[in-house]
Amino acid sequence: EDGDPSHGIKKHGLAQALKDANWVVNHSHPPQSPDINLIEAIWNIIKQRLRR
Structure with a gap:
């Protein structure tokens, strides 16, 4: 979903389609957020x- 062309998802719109269908929920936490980075705990x- 980061737009890297090697992933091939952007051209098919799969990520957006899954978001629109509520299959994927986008959380607005940064990747280093301690509340979702359980491995650190x-x-x-x-x-x-x-x-x-």
Whole structure:
């Protein structure tokens, strides 16, 4: 969906069609948002347990 021509989706309009059909929901969070970047929380738990 980032417009890279190698993905081939933009020319078919598939991403937009799925959004229009409510199959894909676009969340307005940046990719580094801590509330959706769960792997960071998991790594923090692992690090805390290893330090004990």
